[in-house]
Amino acid sequence: MVFKSDWRGGGVSYEPPREIYRPPVVREEGRLVALVGRIEGGEVSRSRRLERVERLYKIDGNLLGYNLDGRRVLMRCERNDRAFDMYIEMSFMKGVTERETGRTLMIAGSTAHHIEAMDGQFNGVMWEPENNVQVFGNAVRWINVGDMKSGFIGLDYRVEAAVTEGVARELRDVKFLAQTLCELGYDGKKQLFLLNPPYIVEREEGRKLRAAGFVTLLDYVKKELPKIS
16 A cells, blocks of 8 residues: 655655564554654654554544654645645545454554554564565554544555455445544544555545545444445
């Protein structure tokens, strides 16, 4: 899952996973945790030595705005849907949520990829960069652009994906994520888009759902899901 983000000062800040293995941080228990990196010189951390995992109790504006200090924002990319250009300069953050348990990890102030941050924090995760192995357990990866209400949640959706690929495979996955994020503090009016990575491109299923009135987190929580999976 390679979403494109950038520093305001220029230079791509989200590249393929590194070849050098980074030992996992000791697991922190709780429903909501964050991998927090130290921001130095106006840049987010690129070193596991500068990162720690903290237990949190809710997602709030301070957390979502943390990456702005490290100039982590959405960037314009020719392969992205042009409609997403309106979100340029909004804070960019990655997250992952486990199905069934709702355990959620946010990545703040760090260039770590989803699989790096998950290593040691979720059951069933396997990451062997030297062998190009990435197993995401029973979790789905997502991104946050903007704050608690503005911007959007971006979620990869692919029916044919394996359960361990880290993507939503059915609308029940989307509904569960929406419910979890609302419980963790997000405003129900926050938009949710079903995407087709590696770029920020909306899937056809997502367009059909929006046309049917599924636009926000609360729409997915409250409304009966259509048969579109």
